[in-house]
Amino acid sequence: xxxxxSNLFGLSGxxxxxxxxxxxxxxxxxxxxxxxxxxEVHRVRKSLQSNSSIPDEYCxxxxxxxxxQIRILETGGKQLxxxxxxxxxxxxxxxxxxxxxxxxxxxxxxxxYLDLCGHPEVSDAAKKAIDQYGTSAxxxxxxxxxxxxxxxxxxxxxxxxxxxxxxxxxxxxATNVTTxxxxxxxxDLILHDSLIHNSIxxxxxxxxxxxxxxxxxxxxxxxxxxxxxxxxxxxxxxVIEGIYxxxxxxxxxxxxxxxxxxxxxxxxxxxxxxxxxxxxKGHGLKEQAGVDGHEVDLWMGTLSKxxxxxxxxxxxxxxxxxxxxxxxxxxxxxxGIAPPVAASALAALKILDREPMRVKQLKERxxxxxxxxxxxxxxxxxxxxxxxxxxxxxxxxxxxxLANACFERGINVQPIFYPAVQEGMxxxxxxxxxxxxxEQIEHAIDVLVEEIARLK
Ligand SMILES: Cc1ncc(COP(=O)(O)O)c(C=O)c1O
Numbered sequence: 031x032x033x034x035x036s037n038l039f040g041l042s043g044x045x046x047x048x049x050x051x052x053x054x055x056x057x058x059x060x061x062x063x064x065x066x067x068x069x070e071v072h073r074v075r076k077s078l079q080s081n082s083s084i085p086d087e088y089c090x091x092x093x094x095x096x097x098x099q100i101r102i103l104e105t106g107g108k109q110l111x112x113x114x115x116x117x118x119x120x121x122x123x124x125x126x127x128x129x130x131x132x133x134x135x136x137x138x139x140x141x142x143y144l145d146l147c148g149h150p151e152v153s154d155a156a157k158k159a160i161d162q163y164g165t166s167a168x169x170x171x172x173x174x175x176x177x178x179x180x181x182x183x184x185x186x187x188x189x190x191x192x193x194x195x196x197x198x199x200x201x202x203x204a205t206n207v208t209t210x211x212x213x214x215x216x217x218d219l220i221l222h223d224s225l226i227h228n229s230i231x232x233x234x235x236x237x238x239x240x241x242x243x244x245x246x247x248x249x250x251x252x253x254x255x256x257x258x259x260x261x262x263x264x265x266x267x268x269v270i271e272g273i274y275x276x277x278x279x280x281x282x283x284x285x286x287x288x289x290x291x292x293x294x295x296x297x298x299x300x301x302x303x304x305x306x307x308x309x310x311k312g313h314g315l316k317e318q319a320g321v322d323g324h325e326v327d328l329w330m331g332t333l334s335k336x337x338x339x340x341x342x343x344x345x346x347x348x349x350x351x352x353x354x355x356x357x358x359x360x361x362x363x364x365x366g367i368a369p370p371v372a373a374s375a376l377a378a379l380k381i382l383d384r385e386p387m388r389v390k391q392l393k394e395r396x397x398x399x400x401x402x403x404x405x406x407x408x409x410x411x412x413x414x415x416x417x418x419x420x421x422x423x424x425x426x427x428x429x430x431x432l433a434n435a436c437f438e439r440g441i442n443v444q445p446i447f448y449p450a451v452q453e454g455m456x457x458x459x460x461x462x463x464x465x466x467x468x469e470q471i472e473h474a475i476d477v478l479v480e481e482i483a484r485l486k
Pocket of ligand 1 (some may be wrong): 201203204205227229271275300302303331332333334335340341342
């Protein structure tokens, strides 16, 4: 048999024909598809022509209800003579004092609980990490690889909770959203405290699971819901906080553990405001309640508070951490924690372990604040008098006026309005830190009492 003739490119005649045929088929397919699409394009075009009836709010950012709410609040604030308390510019490290507009204020608006943000050792660790690794991890860790400092931080955090391992994300909020959003689904149930942080709610919404709040700290109500509902769902997640971010109280962890075990549910504790605060060593609700780390399924925390950095973490058993590392979208499809950010959190954690005095000081100042406030008849709600102490004013207008009056008198504290808290429960939220002095606390309470009386 004679060999088929090869052309200039070394292709045999029949192979060339086959390629030409394939090319033709491809072109035909394209044209056919275009023909099929054409009527659809016409239909869409036609419907667009009749779109003059689409209201402005569907196609203009300034018509979004959320944006209009902001405008209304701003106008209302101006009419009431209350300037906006948001986005103040700090000109240095915000600790027990801060500088705003070249003026020094006693500061209660930053959760630098143990004064580790601005600590020379923490800042040095960040600088060294920049010198060694640069400012960014430059891609996701599974893809682009690790920096030793990232794993060191995770291992140190896992040790705090005495669990197998830990995973660190670039944001505390995103940690909750991606972890809950990824692990749970439409056949599952998420039960969370009614005062839970927004990030948990967002994660629950993303998951598609049924989401039910139970009354604040009410483990009996939770037990009852589970008794009624557990069998209707596959997985059940219970979420509570170590210290509640708006109210400053904490749950009876042992009760929640007993309930989650009995109902075969997972328990997650958000330690954002509890790490560095609860327990003698500042190891959070686990230490305070005297439980074993493995009795809670997901220990969540942020690097942005006690740890003077930025990011979030989940600590727990190997199967959980490995699963999240390979699959959680907020980890897999997001850049790894930046080396200086990881280094500063790790340095802060080392100081926490070395200097438990800071935890003790924070508690003393918190207790002083709440005792004086209660003595003077201020409404501090259910706060335990630690890192977070609210002074509840009721109306948002009163909270705004009071915050501004305090600011005029050299005290920086943030008002909290609806929807961050329930309507009628507006407040000033005081973050206590270990470097607040007794005099600063006394002065703040005096100013509060005087200004509340004046504004009434
Ligand atoms: C309870 C709680 N969880 C999660 C977060 C989110 O953490 P981050 O601000 O570090 O993103 C916060 C923020 O304040 C919080 O209070």
